[in-house]
Amino acid sequence: MITILSIETATKNCSVSLSVTGEVIACKEIAEENFSHAEKLHVFIEELLKENNKTLKDLSAIAISQGPGSYTGLRIGVSSVKGLCYGLSIPLIALDTLEILARQIKVDQGYIVPMLDARRMEVFSVLFDKDYVRQGDIEAIVIDENSFSKHADRTLHLIGDGAMKCQEVLSGDNFVYYPEVTYPSAREMGEIAYQKYLKEDFVDVAYFEPFYLKDFVLIQKKK
Structure with a gap:
């Protein structure tokens, strides 16, 4: 039984799903104007696992939405999953954020x-x-x-x-x-991640970086 935790933080939507053999069994997400990823991400992971009688040790792999998207959101998501994958000694799967959105x-x-x-x-x-x-x-x-x-x-x-x-x-x-389709969601990640898992299409946890597409630009507010 292949259990994969999928995380999508490339936009204002902080989204986490749990899938078993490619089928998403649960998802938690929230989209807020002020990015709440740093506060919500690990809470969602803990709640999702607990509510489905799973622990981190039950995970076969973790999938991350790799970008493009928000610099801040991607950085938070990727740093979190790299730490988890390294600590659990499980593979990291990177998925195209735009494909995740397209599959809605x-x-x-x-x-x-x-x-x-x-x-x-x-x-x-x-x-x-x-x-x-x-x-x-x-x-x-x-x-x-x-x-x-x-x-x-x-x-x-x-x-x-x-x-x-x-x-x-x-x-x-x-x-x-399609005005009802706004942000990519971890709900669409389960099947793609599962297919990559079967092919052993993993990324190097130590060296993986998000796909920012463009350099980060700091915008200062006018006084």
């Missing part, structure tokens, strides 16, 4: 376009087909009316907190929005 919807045609809010009109994004196969490289894209113009003949399913600010700019008939 199912489509029959076109592309799924998960978008994570960056700054101003910039988003972190990449396209996935209906089978969640990534099309190209993840990019930081500044959105304008010409964005995704080469895919004008396809239906584009836009999701995530970055998609919401694009509605006035990307208003063509081929754009479909």
Whole structure:
């Protein structure tokens, strides 16, 4: 029985799930404007294990959402799971944050376009087909009316907190929005993590770093 703890902290959503043989059996999460990951993450882990009659020693591996996303959120999540994996001597599995978000919807045609809010009109994004196969490289894209113009003949399913600010700019008939899908969640991590576990697709606990995509920029408030 493969038991995996999955952690998603790449956005404002602090999300933790527990899965057994790829099936998510429980999840705890909270999305707050002021990041509460440092306060909530370990509490969620402890509660989730206790409520499901598990202990840390029952874990086969831990999966982490690797980014892109919030520098602070990613740093908190990754440092926490590295400490746990090292102490428990279990594998660490890294998952693509945008794929985790993309898996919240199912489509029959076109592309799924998960978008994570960056700054101003910039988003972190990449396209996935209906089978969640990534099309190209993840990019930081500044959105304008010409964005995704080469895919004008396809239906584009836009999701995530970055998609919401694009509605006035990307208003063509081929754009479909899902306002109910805002943040990636650990609920979608169980099956992906399980498949990676079976392939022994692990990362080096000592050297693994989040995928920030862009350098951290400190923004100072005006006095």
